[in-house]
Amino acid sequence: MSFxxxxxxxxxxxxxxxxxxxxxxxxxxxxxxxxLQQTRVEQGMPxxxxxxxxxxxxxxxxxxxxxxxxxxxxxxxxxxxxxxxxKTALMVMEEHGGYFPSQYEKLIKLKGIGEYTAAAVSxxxxxxxxxxxxxxxxxxxxxxxxxxxxxxxxxxxxVFTQLANEVIDTGRPGLSNxxxxxxxxxxxxxxxxxxxxxxxxxxxxxxxxxxxQNFPVKQKKKATRDxxxxxxxxxxxEKVLMNKRTGKDIWENLHEFPLFETSHFVQAEELITTPGFxxxxxxxxxxxxxxxxxxxxxxxxxxxxxxxxxxxxxENFLMKKPWFYAKNDTLHDLAQPKLIFAFLKMFPTFNxx
DNA sequence: AATCCGGGGCC
DNA sequence: GGCCCAGGATT
Numbered sequence: 359m360s361f362x363x364x365x366x367x368x369x370x371x372x373x374x375x376x377x378x379x380x381x382x383x384x385x386x387x388x389x390x391x392x393x394l395q396q397t398r399v400e401q402g403m404p405x406x407x408x409x410x411x412x413x414x415x416x417x418x419x420x421x422x423x424x425x426x427x428x429x430x431x432x433x434x435x436x437x438x439x440x441x442x443x444x445k446t447a448l449m450v451m452e453e454h455g456g457y458f459p460s461q462y463e464k465l466i467k468l469k470g471i472g473e474y475t476a477a478a479v480s481x482x483x484x485x486x487x488x489x490x491x492x493x494x495x496x497x498x499x500x501x502x503x504x505x506x507x508x509x510x511x512x513x514x515x516x517v518f519t520q521l522a523n524e525v526i527d528t529g530r531p532g533l534s535n536x537x538x539x540x541x542x543x544x545x546x547x548x549x550x551x552x553x554x555x556x557x558x559x560x561x562x563x564x565x566x567x568x569x570x571q572n573f574p575v576k577q578k579k580k581a582t583r584d585x586x587x588x589x590x591x592x593x594x595x596e597k598v599l600m601n602k603r604t605g606k607d608i609w610e611n612l613h614e615f616p617l618f619e620t621s622h623f624v625q626a627e628e629l630i631t632t633p634g635f636x637x638x639x640x641x642x643x644x645x646x647x648x649x650x651x652x653x654x655x656x657x658x659x660x661x662x663x664x665x666x667x668x669x670x671x672x673e674n675f676l677m678k679k680p681w682f683y684a685k686n687d688t689l690h691d692l693a694q695p696k697l698i699f700a701f702l703k704m705f706p707t708f709n710x711x
Numbered sequence: 712a713a714t715c716c717g718g719g720g721c722c
Numbered sequence: 723g724g725c726c727c728a729g730g731a732t733t
């Protein structure tokens with residue numbers, strides 16, 4: 359049996375029953391593939407069900423607004439995926455007559471769809487023979503063939519893409535791609551792979567040289583930076599002051615409390631006496647309560663957030679600011695990062711004030 | 712080529 | 723604390 363025949367044989371006996379494998383609809387497959395980018399199946403599953411139920415077709419999806427998409431995306435991270443999905447939905451309605459494309463060459467032109475996702479959707483929905491190369495495939499190929507090319511580099515990506523397209527079963531590309539990823543995910547997993555029971559062990563370079571932990575070779579990422587977020591909570595118990603983030607920073611278009619960022623940690627009492635603070639929130643503000651600091655890890659940043667509940671906020675300080683009041687019972691309609699929705703979940707009616 | 716973009720699970 | 727996860731866009 360060839361390499362790919364072994365992988366497919368294993369897949370037929372060990373595959374998980376995942377909902378997006380029971381359809382040929384390129385829209386639903388696209389939905390699942392975007393959700394699963396850099397995201398574990400178990401984490402993305404509830405989101406897939408929510409999206410598929412609320413937006414059963416691309417027309418339903420496009421009829422929503424970006425705010426609604428981001429709201430349903432809340433908590434999943436990498437929010438550009440949600441923003442790009444919405445752009446793609448509009449493109450499909452305008453440029454493809456509301457029919458989600460299934461061909462690689464059309465898919466690759468859409469927002470948020472790169473080589474991996476275009477190969478996945480086209481092979482699963484239309485059986486185009488284009489190999490998917492995700493983290494699972496990198497790992498499986500590098501271990502089995504003993505390839506020490508750095509995977510997170512343009513050259514490495516090229517090398518592994520070529521190899522993946524050489525091993526793909528062109529007679530059944532969709533099945534072949536699914537099998538490669540499932541094998542990498544369950545059998546040839548990152549930590550403690552089950553080499554003793556692996557059907558590929560006799561031909562596997564890494565297994566035969568006891569060097570599984572040496573593959574794949576990956577360039578280490580740069581250290582993260584620290585940021586200090588001071589969230590200013592202004593509430594009368596019925597409504598709360600909110601801000602919608604803009605620009606190229608994290609969490610674009612998500613909502614949060616008015617933010618006062620500092621270059622280092624500053625105690626709340628000291629913070630409100632700094633000149634910049636008074637200019638933003640008024641001369642008469644006083645601290646009611648402080649929550650935190652809360653540590654929050656992102657892929658490239660460490661956030662230290664403290665929530666400063668203040669009183670004495672003057673309404674005329676709303677002038678020329680993007681802030682707005684949101685009623686407590688409408689907060690759930692606003693997409694928020696975890697640092698905000700987790701706080702609101704702890705104090706749903708600001709009963710701490 | 713390097714960096715940025717979330718949140719969670721595992722070791 | 724580091725690594726990884728059905729990656730892609732930007733610079």
